[in-house]
Amino acid sequence: MQVEEYLKPNVINQIKRLDLRAQFVVKGFLHGLHASPLHGFSVQFSEHRRYSPGDDPRNIDWKAYAKTDKYYVKKYEAETNLNGYLIMDLSRSMDYTYRQDLTKFDYAICLAAALAYLMISQQDPVGLITFNESIRESLKPKSKRGQLPNILSTLANARPEGKADFAKCTQQIASMLRHRSLLMIFSDLLLDDLSELDAIFQLGYAGHDIILFHILDEAEVTFPFNGNARFEDPESESTVDTDATGMKANYLKAIEAFRDELKTRSQKSRVDYVPLDTSMQFDRALMEYLINRRMRS
Amino acid sequence: MFFANSLLLAMGGLLVAVPVVLHFLMQPKRKTITFPAIRFVQRQEQSNRRQLAVRHWLLLALRALVILLVAMALAGPTVAQGDFSRWASAAGFGFVTLVAGALLALTFFRAQANKALTRILAIVTVAGLLITAFLGFRAYTASDTTQLGNNADPVAAILIVDNSPRMDYVRENKNNRERAREMGNWVLGQLPIGSRVAVMSLRDDEPFFSFDIAAAQNRLDSLETEYQPIPIPRILERAFDFLEEAPEDRHEVYVVSDMTAESWASGGDKTLSDILNEENPPALFAIDVGSSSVVNLSIDEIKLDSNRLTENSILGLTATLSSTSSEANRTLLLQVEKPDPSLPVIQDGETLVPDEFWQFSESVAIPAESTTTIHMKLGQALPIGVHHGSVSIVGGDGLAVDDQRFFSVEVSQQWQVLVVSPKDVSPTNLTSILDPGILGQANSSAFHVSQTTPSELNREPLEQYVALFLLDPGPMDEETWSQLERFVFGGGSLAIFLGSNAATKGNIDTSFNTPIANKLLGGTVDDLWTQVDGNVSLSPSDLSHPIFKSLRAQENSLAWFQFPVFYHWGFTPVATEESTPQVLLRYNNREPAIIENRFGTGHVLTMTTPISERALSGQLNRKPFGTQRDPWNQLFAGTPVPAWLLMREIVHYLTQLQSDTLNGNVGQFVHLRNSLSEFPETYALFSPDRKRGPTRVNATEQQVVYKFTDLPGTYRLKGSRNEQPVNRGFSVNLPSHVTKLNRITQQELDELLGKGKYQIAQNEIEIERQQGTSRQGQEFYPLVVLMMCIIFGLEYLLGNRFYAS
DSSP states (O other), rough: OOGGGGSSHHHHOOOOOHHHHHHHHHHHHHHHTTTTTTTTHHHHSSSSOOOOSSGGGGOOOOOHHHHSHHHHHHHHHHHOOEEEEEEEEEOOGGGGOOOSSSHHHHHHHHHHHHHHHHHHHOOOOOEEEESSSSSSEEEEEEOOOTHHHHHHHHHHHHHSSSSSHHHHHHHHHHHHHOSSSEEEEEOOOOOGGGGGHHHHHHHHTTTTTEEEEEOHHHHHOOOOOEEEEEOOOOOOOEEEEEEEHHHHHHHHHHHHHHHHHHHHHHHTTTTTEEEEETTOTTTTHHHHOOOOOHHHH | ETTTHHHHHHHHHHHHHHHHHHHHOOOOEEEEEOOOOOOHHHHHHHHHHHHHHHHEEEEEEEEHHHHHHHHOOOOOOEEGGGGHHHHHHHHHHEEEHHHHHHHHHHHEEEOOHHHHHHHHHHHHHHHHHHHHHHHHHHHHHHHOOOOOOOOOOOOEEEEEEESSSGGGEETTTTTHHHHHHHHHHHHHSSSSOEEEEEEOSHHHSOOOSSHHHHHHHHHTTTOOOOOOOOOOHHHHHHHHHHTTOOOSSEEHHHHHHHOOOOTTTTSSHHHHHHHHHSSSEEEEEEEOOOOSSOOOOEEEEEEEEEEEEEETTTEEEEEEESSSSSSSSEEEEEEOOOOOOOEEEEEEEEEOOOOOEEEEEEEOOOTTTTTEEEEEEEEEESSEEEEEEEETTOOEEEEEEGSEEEEEEEEEOOOEEEEOOTTTSOOOOHHHHOOGGTTTTTSSOSEEEEEEGGGGGGGGGGGOOOOEEEEEEOOOHHHHHHHHHHHHHHOOOEEEEOOGGGETTEEOOGGSHHHHHHHHHHHHEEEEEOOSSSSOOOOOOOOOSGGGGHHHHTTTTTTTSSSSBBBEEEEOOOOOOOOEEEEEEEETOOOOEEEEEEETEEEEEEEEOOSOOOOOOOOOOOOOOTTOOOOOBBBBSOOOOOHHHHHHHHHHOOOOTTTOOOOOEETOOEEEETTTTSSSEEEEEESSSSTTEEEEEEEEEOOOEEEEOOSSEEOOOOOOOTTTTEEEEEEEOGGGGGOOBOOHHHHHHHHHHTTSSEEEEEEEEHHHHHHHHHHEEEEEEEHHHHHHHHHHHHHHHHHHHHHOO
16 A cells, blocks of 8 residues: 555544554655655755755754765754644534544544644644533643653543533633644534634734644535435534435535635634545645744744 | 226326325435534525425425326327317427426525526416417317217218229229229228228219128229219218218218319319318218329310211311320321111120221320310211211320210211392302302302292292291292291291391381281381491390300400491390290390291291391491492491301301201210101110110100210111111210319318318328227327326426435
């Protein structure tokens, strides 16, 4: 099997251990980058960067020059010393899949684990916060290698239930942040009122880097239903009887509008908005992270 | 509209309730789907709910309609063939309206309905409703009331077989009459068991039902060519009348014909189409056994220069020929039988006739689709007697009956006529008509003209003359009048042209008004009428009398006013027990000009102005009498065509030249003079059919009359007088129109019978199909099934959207 295959949710679903999942996803991603026009990224993920005029020649890594016949300078830790938080929505709606592959939650923790793996491997400090009505678990950001098993263990043990209270939990998270941080939020954002997200957008205004991974199920994006159907909300258990076929076009328009609104508001708040669905490969999310990190470096 | 199985339709109609019941009792279970993004569904649900309800009802309606259509298709809906297009268009429009209405309902309740589409569908639906209502009403009201039913039900049928001479046309070694017979036999064999059938031909007889099909076939096989065919439309009227009394539900009429225009000549009345438009008309099938490409040369007419020739004169005739297709060069053969007093005789059941001929042949080019005439002369003087002959096209063609024309001609001694005129009266006008040879014209005349004066009349043996002409006679004594009376009473013909000599002191001489004169003339001669302004002329009105025979064709072109009559005698016809005088011609002042009085066995023609007047030179001096008198008229001045034609016919009439019907048409009565002093009283008549034996014919009232001229050809009369054989006869031909093979067009047939009221077939398969269609009607089944499939498809599409897994 090609390493890139592990970027596919249906393939990664066959691997049960979360640490392996994360490892395979990242390896697949990096392998893909080597073969791609974005090859330069992979170099940047190492602990070196290309020498450029103005750099102190004393910092040139001569061992790297001996190996590559090119000049590289060692990066300083300060350059990457940004606390990263993986913020996971544990609401009941995240535990949904139509095709019985990966649930939105599975997809989210797989993605979070991969990012954690990537960050730890680059010695970036990374922490984890899970929440629904309130914050359930919290791990402070660390860059030690022992941090990864803790994060993975916490993610693996998390169970989605209840409703998410974004406003309340965001305030609690904000109080936990001491420095400028990178917040990576994983949620389906299925809220009764989008104003609940205002707190998140305010964090963006406050100078934190925020990547908003908006994860929807494939069925929530494509609405593959036909005929007469009764829809039931897993959180509120309310139902709607309707003609799914006649509904489809309008539904798709509504979802599109929902995403567009989130995107607009995110742009205004300097928040990176990444719309995902459970059928998409993981590389898109990882790429979004790398672009964000590059911009910071 | 008729349903083969109405019960099934009723049961099917009840089954429509099934989907309705199912709709309410068995609402389909909705599939429950857990869906976190339900809030987006909820926002759309409100508008979707109305649409859903409409779709449910629409689906229900479609399912009910499918069942109804299935039941309808199985019930076998049929309509009369003529109504099929009406019903089909009504159904088609109704169906389109239904679909448009359904789409409109769906579109109307959509949340984001396309207004333009909704508007178009609304217009289509409304227009469809109106058109469907109109077409449905029209189809219902105009429905053919033809009784439809089971194909095997007994019918009352009439088979009309065209047996006109046209059906003898031969193509592919078989004539159309044989084809008609075969087709007729096939039709008879196809009739349902228990049917009654009458076989009719174009003969003038009444229809009757045959005892059984075999008897009908026998009658069909025995039909022979009818040379006096009644047009098929007249036969159809009789057939329809006859069928009205038949108790069977279905009445069928089959006409087997070559579909020539002549066979279907209607005379322009609307009787047939009226009958076919009545309630429950008979089903009419026209079976075409003819061909659209025929080749036929024909001798349309032959015209003898004269029916009667004088001894040793030459026979001449003019033949008119035509061709239906391409130009043809053929030889025309003129034959005249050489007389054999011993013939005809019967030998071995067949009539023997002379088989030796005087002949003359000539090549002739017959132009395509046109006519040409040719004049032929025998070149052989014929002896005294009646001669029979024919003109024929050598080689023949598909239709033989018009390739030969027959004629008879009589050669006799000249007729003796006496012209009596005073010395001061010129008989030239009359004698030039009686004997053109006098003027150095033409060949020998049929008349031998004797002339005398009134004073010499007493010495003339009048009995030797057939006709006597008195030109402007003067006063006559009693003895002369008596002599004339005896002459006329004995069968003689007398013409008196009164003029100035009849006057005494300006008035009519009393000798013209004596009892015997009045008896002979048929009335009294009155005062002189004077009209010197030239406004009076002869003014024929009723031209039916034989003396106007030549004038009839030129009736409108004759300018009688150019030939004024200045003086004429008044005349008052007086009917008596012995005679009824008749005014044949009047002046335009309504006074009698020519009066006929039949008296005894002869007759008298009196003209009240003379025919012997000179042309006017200068002015009239108003002197009708005396040596310097005015001419009484200008009848023979200038170019006297009308008077000449009139006089010629008067001469022929008086001498009975045309009284013998030596040449006529099939079906005509034949009159032959038969004075017992000259001819035998009884004859044996041999018809052209040599297989027929002779029939006995007796002379009555000095003539032989024969009615049964049903075959074209030569009819021969054989008798004996004073132990000497007497052979006479006459010839009969078909009128040229009888053998015209032009086919009737579809449009003409539609006008005659009514469009859609009849069916044409050319072979057994077509007949069978049309019989089925006529008896059972045109099936609606395919159309209903098509509609059912479309509705079913719609139902499938709609149902799948509601209940898809």
